[in-house]
Amino acid sequence: MDSLLLLRRTLSAGKEPALLAADGSAATDIADAAQLSFADQDQPTAIDLATPTRFVRQRAQVGEAGPVDLRGVYFAWLCRDQNVASYLTACQEKNIANLTFVERTSLITWLQGADDHSEFIVSEKQAQAKDKAEAGKPAAAAKTPLDPRLTETYANERVLQDHNSVLDGVKPTSFEYVRKEAVTNFLQPARERAAGASRRPTAAASNGSSSAAAAVSNPARKQRREPIILLSPSASALLTMTNVKDFLERGVFSSAPTTASGESIQTISRASARIGQLRFLVVDSVDRFKPDYWERVVAVFTTGQTWQFRSYPNGLNNPNLLFQKVKGFCLNYAGDPLPDNIRSWNVDVVQIDKVHRFRDRETVEGLWDSLEKWMEARGWSGRGVQS
Numbered sequence: 001m002d003s004l005l006l007l008r009r010t011l012s013a014g015k016e017p018a019l020l021a022a023d024g025s026a027a028t029d030i031a032d033a034a035q036l037s038f039a040d041q042d043q044p045t046a047i048d049l050a051t052p053t054r055f056v057r058q059r060a061q062v063g064e065a066g067p068v069d070l071r072g073v074y075f076a077w078l079c080r081d082q083n084v085a086s087y088l089t090a091c092q093e094k095n096i097a098n099l100t101f102v103e104r105t106s107l108i109t110w111l112q113g114a115d116d117h118s119e120f121i122v123s124e125k126q127a128q129a130k131d132k133a134e135a136g137k138p139a140a141a142a143k144t145p146l147d148p149r150l151t152e153t154y155a156n157e158r159v160l161q162d163h164n165s166v167l168d169g170v171k172p173t174s175f176e177y178v179r180k181e182a183v184t185n186f187l188q189p190a191r192e193r194a195a196g197a198s199r200r201p202t203a204a205a206s207n208g209s210s211s212a213a214a215a216v217s218n219p220a221r222k223q224r225r226e227p228i229i230l231l232s233p234s235a236s237a238l239l240t241m242t243n244v245k246d247f248l249e250r251g252v253f254s255s256a257p258t259t260a261s262g263e264s265i266q267t268i269s270r271a272s273a274r275i276g277q278l279r280f281l282v283v284d285s286v287d288r289f290k291p292d293y294w295e296r297v298v299a300v301f302t303t304g305q306t307w308q309f310r311s312y313p314n315g316l317n318n319p320n321l322l323f324q325k326v327k328g329f330c331l332n333y334a335g336d337p338l339p340d341n342i343r344s345w346n347v348d349v350v351q352i353d354k355v356h357r358f359r360d361r362e363t364v365e366g367l368w369d370s371l372e373k374w375m376e377a378r379g380w381s382g383r384g385v386q387s
Helices: 003-012 070-078 084-094 101-111 124-136 148-155 163-167 176-198 203-207 209-217 244-250 291-296 319-325 340-344 357-377
Strands: 018-020 035-038 045-048 052-057 066-069 228-230 266-272 276-283 297-301 327-333 347-352
Touching: 003 035, 003 045, 003 052, 003 070, 003 101, 052 070, 066 070, 070 084, 070 101, 244 266, 244 276, 244 357, 266 357, 291 297, 297 357, 319 327, 327 357, 347 357
Parallel strands: 228 276, 228 297, 297 327, 327 347
Antiparallel strands: 018 035, 035 045, 052 066, 266 276
């Protein structure tokens, strides 16, 4: 049975194939699995994950064109609800060749049965004819190696993409942050200037510079500067934009769903006897960070992967230096092994019970206690302004 067709029929029947290790035991991670087992009537069929399929990449770069193995096809299906960034990150973590947006969309649509044709899938007759032709070739008819200069030229080629493949994503993007920033940075200051210009001088204003100095020195007139918490964008992170509010604000942990939330920012309200009332901003990307935003970062959650810090500015892209300047946390299931890097970094490990949710509140309060002590020592007040 053709592996690609067998996978489609299994998924269309509402079943999921099982991952098997090399010794035939069940595997939970596709990176450690060796076979994919299909329930074919009474006799299960197991196919090696390294088996090439009829899904053929047509890209021109050297080493990228050709059939995609069963591992790459099934992993694309497992990540069907993830956005492009999460899918690419997961492929890098598990050392699995990623498909392009167009390829992955075409494959998933075909596997779901929504389309009977895919430009990347070779028909069974064509595949059989190619196999016969390959088998009939003499050994001496091997391909002549490419000229090294031609190989280098192919390696530097890039696929031309249109606006559909570049701008479109698998999930809708929320641009609510643009409206909020426009109101904060443009509309409100303009209204304040207009209101100030319309006021007439009063007798109290005769003091001149003394009144202006008193207004500036009033903490209530200072711009609100909420502290910022950074999450890891890794697909393996337990704390994401979808569950961080419930966890940090309500003290309830829930497993992060496979689908992206579409939220680019979350706000967390926190009231404590130590630092008063504060509102925290939580983000998982620093792409839109301005230089002064880094002064407001108080905590960074990490999974122990150094690539998380590549886009951080100089002096903060080294985790050993970063976690001397901000509070570091690693959220981990109790009993699971810790990444090696976590042991050498200045990071607090927060253990989450896999089953008992009543312990979440105690865990979260311990996290906040550690962070608030760190913030209090650095002068953060209940207004979100550093003194």
